[in-house]
Amino acid sequence: QVHLVQSGAEVKKPGASVRVSCKASGYTFTGYFMHWVRQAPGQGLEWMGWVNPNTGETKYAHEFQGRVTMTRDTSISTAYMELSRLRSDDTAIYYCARVYSADDPFDIWGQGTKVTISS
Amino acid sequence: DIQMTQSPSTLSASVGDRVTITCRASQRISIWLAWYQQKPGKAPNLLIYKASNLQTGVPSRFSGSGSGTEFTLTISNLQPDDFATYYCQQYNIDATFGQGTKVEMK
Numbered sequence: 001q002v003h004l005v006q007s008g009a010e011v012k013k014p015g016a017s018v019r020v021s022c023k024a025s026g027y028t029f030t031g032y033f034m035h036w037v038r039q040a041p042g043q044g045l046e047w048m049g050w051v052n053p054n055t056g057e058t059k060y061a062h063e064f065q066g067r068v069t070m071t072r073d074t075s076i077s078t079a080y081m082e083l084s085r086l087r088s089d090d091t092a093i094y095y096c097a098r099v100y101s102a103d104d105p106f107d108i109w110g111q112g113t114k115v116t117i118s119s
Numbered sequence: 120d121i122q123m124t125q126s127p128s129t130l131s132a133s134v135g136d137r138v139t140i141t142c143r144a145s146q147r148i149s150i151w152l153a154w155y156q157q158k159p160g161k162a163p164n165l166l167i168y169k170a171s172n173l174q175t176g177v178p179s180r181f182s183g184s185g186s187g188t189e190f191t192l193t194i195s196n197l198q199p200d201d202f203a204t205y206y207c208q209q210y211n212i213d214a215t216f217g218q219g220t221k222v223e224m225k
Contacts, residue, residue: 047216
């Protein structure tokens with residue numbers, strides 16, 4: 001069975017950085033893009049960007065450029081999303097989601113990682 | 120950037136009703152449109168892709184239509200398990216989600 005299992009909840013102070021992991025199983029990790037989406041409390045879904053696990057290529061949404069870094073470790077089938085210079089409005093649930101190609105939707109999602117920014 | 124606008128934001132309905140949610144794109148996206156269902160505390164779940172294709176395992180009471188800039192999600196014979204929030208998403212260029220439609224019990 002295909003699964004994306006994310007790391008646990010985080011509490012960070014403003015100005016700090018957070019790294020969320022997403023471990024894939026049940027499929028060929030390098031055969032699918034990994035996207036990241038976040039959802040602030042009571043709000044909708046916001047796309048953050050993607051990493052190609054095969055090549056390491058990334059693309060980020062304009063809103064996060066300069067603050068987000070998406071990487072992967074193919075040896076352990078894990079993708080990472082690091083967000084820096086955290087602000088209170090970065091408090092959200094962060095999801096990873098698998099995509100086969102640019103012509104495909106997000107078919108498998110991780111369970112989400114709650115990130116709380118609080119002084 | 121492509122903006123996605125859903126309507127209504129909230130929809131009150133009863134079991135057995137036929138429900139329609141609309142999604143409009145700010146520019147043409149062909150058929151690169153997906154619909155997701157999200158329940159509280161859970162990740163979104165893919166229902167429809169390429170505007171009208173039913174994802175494996177999704178009940179046939181869900182259907183999607185449209186192309187270009189106007190799309191609809193229809194739930195026929197609404198079931199208790201269908202009360203949730205629904206999001207459209209374009210994946211023609213990067214990805215953008217609509218603001219969501221909450222289907223609540225009347």
